[in-house]
Amino acid sequence: MIVVVYVMIGLTNSAFAQGSAINTRIEFKNKGEIVRILDLEEFTAIASERFLKIYEPHEKRMRTYQVYSARSLFDHVFGKNWREAEEIVFLCADGYQPSIPVAKFLAYDAYFAFASADDSPFMLENVLQNNGTVELGPLYLVWDNLKSTELREEGAVDMPYQIKEVELASFSDRFPALFPPANASQQVQQGFLHFRKYCIACHTINGQGGGKAPELNYPLSVTEYIKPEYLKRWIDDPSSIRYNATMLPLAAEIPAREKVIEELIAYLKAISTVKHLPTTIP
Ligand code: HEC
Structure with missing residues (x-):
């Protein structure tokens, strides 16, 4: 339900109307081949949603998001074998493209955030990059970093927002x-x-x-x-x-x-x- 409401807000948002960054369809690929294309609305059916409180390194404060578990989403989209892949590459609307080792997703808990916990817009103030306010949707990768000093030490490197593509890859091939x-x-x-x-x-x-x-x-x-x-x-x-x-x-x-x-x-x-x-x- 909540997802639907968010998408409707997205539609009335002027950035969306101008056809800029935000598209709600996410492509999942395995070594260049499209495996699945999902609309944000379809996620509720395949992964359970919850609230997650994290230390938000972009804003240097605590924030709570509505999230889906990354592991259960990957299980559903790629099958259990995604664990044997080497890296997961995320392509974002703003050109950001981190390649994150699969091992990190097995060692720590990652989540796809799709909305703020309250009714506030799904955006953040990127103080780290003098970037002003940025849209986070359709998906934003966050980590349960309150449990882990190592994760907090890494800052925002592995936290892509505006994710539009998720790809299993071998680093040396890619x-x-x-x-x-x-x-x-x-x-x-x-x-x-x-x-x-x-x-x-x-x-x-x-x-x-x-x-x-x-x-x-x-x-x-x-x-x-x-x-x-x-x-x-x-x-x-x-x-x-x-x-x-x-x-x-x-x-x-x-x-x-x-x-x-x-x-x-x-x-x-x-x-x-x-x-x-x-x-x-x-
Ligand atoms: C979040 C995105 C981002 C990351 C991560 C990043 N950079 Fe940059 N970098 C930029 C941007 C944008 C510029 C253009 C100049 C600016 O900041 O205005 C730049 C400029 C540079 C330049 C100057 C190039 C020139 O010709 O002026 C160097 C050198 C550089 N980066 C090195 C690095 C290194 C090394 C790393 C990793 C430790 C890194 N960058 C990580 C975004 C990034």
Whole structure:
């Protein structure tokens, strides 16, 4: 019932009327093939809804949402075998495209939020990204992070909103152009893992990754046109370089943050030696 009411509010919303971000149909894919297309209204029939209170990192406060369990939804749409997949890629209306390891969905409880707990609009104030108010619908991925310090330390990286597509994928099949040279150092390999976790949702490397932010490697790498000390400072605090930067600083709570930034830069340097035309990956 509640879902229907929300969708009707959505229809009268001006952003919706202009045909912008919000569409209520979600596509589910397995390695590029469409498995199922569901309208938000159909979710109530296949997953049970509940309230979930979380620490909302985008707003730095507690918030309660109406949610469906991600695991039971995946069971229903993909069958139990989704657990054997490697990653789940979420494509969002604003170009954000995080790729989240399946292991994380098995270790922690994830939920798809579809409305606020009260009658307030399903939106948030994205203070992290100087983005102003953003629509969260049709679906917003949240985690039961009150039970877990590790989840809270990660900030908002794995919390995509405006989800329009959910895809089971193998990272190396989906993003081959991101891999550093096979003989790369341990530091570079670590940096690659951090890049996958903290950066690829917004940025592309050699044309692959999220469409919310600029390409970082092709034809010129950021390590070639940004002085090393400023690259470091950019990752640490973009607003200290550019007024109103919409990139968020690497989450302040990340353990060994200095080292993580150095490893990220080592990866960016290594990948600058492997440039491909975005469309012609060898
Ligand atoms: C939420 C999206 C988002 C994430 C996540 C993100 N960025 Fe950005 N980044 C942006 C946007 C948007 C810009 C464009 C400049 C701005 O912020 O106004 C940008 C700009 C940059 C630039 C400057 C490029 C130029 O030519 O000016 C660098 C370097 C960069 N990002 C590196 C990173 C790294 C490294 C990470 C991971 C630690 C990262 N970004 C994570 C959104 C993001």
